[in-house]
Amino acid sequence: MSAPVLNMASRVATRLLPAARQQRLTILIYHRVLPQSDPMRPDEPTVEVFDWQMRVLRHAFNPLSLMEAVEALAAGTLPERAVCVTFDDGYADNETCALPILQKYQIPASVFVSTGFLNGGRMFNDSVIEAVRGFTSDSLDLRDLGLEVYPLVDWPARLRCAEQILHAIKHLEPHERSAVVGQITRDSTALPEDLMMTDAQVRNLADNGVYIGAHTVNHPILASTAAVQARAEIAQSKQQLEELLQRPVQAFAYPNGKPGADYRPEHRDMVGDLGFDTALATHWGAAAAASDPLQLPRFTPWDRTQWRFMLRLLLNYRRLDPLLGSS
Ligand SMILES: [Zn+2]
Secondary structure, three states: OOHHHHHHHHHHHHHHOHHHOOOEEEEEEEOOOEOOOOOOOOOOOEHHHHHHHHHHHHHHOEEOOHHHHHHHHHHOOOOOOEEEEEEEEOEOHHHHHHHHHHHHOOOOEEEEEOHHHOOOOOOHHHHHHHHHHHOOOOEEEOHHHOOOEEEOOOHHHHHHHHHHHHHHHOOOOHHHHHHHHHHHOOOOOOOOOOOEOOHHHHHHHHHOOOEEEEOOOOOOOHHHOOHHHHHHHHHHHHHHHHHHHOOOOOEEEOOOOOEOOOEOHHHHHHHHHOOOOEEEOOOOOEEEOOOOOOOEOOEOOOOOOHHHHHHHHHHHOOOEOHHHHHO
């Protein structure tokens, strides 16, 4: 679709969807932007997909920086079809693949970094995915870990294997989970150590206008972490990023981010006590002026065609922040 067509289509659609005209904010959540499609990560956008998604945002929506949008939301001065782009975790491809596209379309963005994985670290899910990608045998027997025997005959089988392992271990205690992941990866050579950003990459994003927010140190599920430790995870990620960037870090994103399941009201209060003024969750919906600035909803785009992507984003404005209904 050409830019004028996108623009016209979104204007017509906005007439039909009054919610998109009201003071509502859609905050998109991304994790990675892949240099090319990857059979082990079918849900992540490639540079090609991310490029047209940002084109749609530029021509059919009003992209704002998170801070600008949060202020405008409170002041009642938000433009119609206001949208923010955010990334969680701190993947290196945010700097290598996403940044050039964000710059091309002049889209402001925020990246929420789990500081413990910077400079060569790897999140447990990536360790499992990369190990399963690399096994040379055509099956994987994990019965000694209380898991199963998984066929690895082709990419769909490998993807299923990684998904089943992740599903089985994601709710284990962190130390127990690391032990299982250590067993699974013990024979893996050459697991990537450049999946997450380096300090220099975080600085480069910040120097290019990307807002850097905190996302804990080790990405624990706060709801299943002792209070003292949860507080330290939140506080230390803020402090480490402030030291790295030499500027205040006032936005936070909850790991996994489902209210009630992944974090509780006490964690929301901790985030406020520690000096954050904006925090992002992952319950779906559009934020309104009455939304809690320390629990703003987000929305994960997944459509692979421009029309559907645009329409689904427009429909998101109708889905008022569900936390407002419950209070
Ligand atoms: Zn995360």
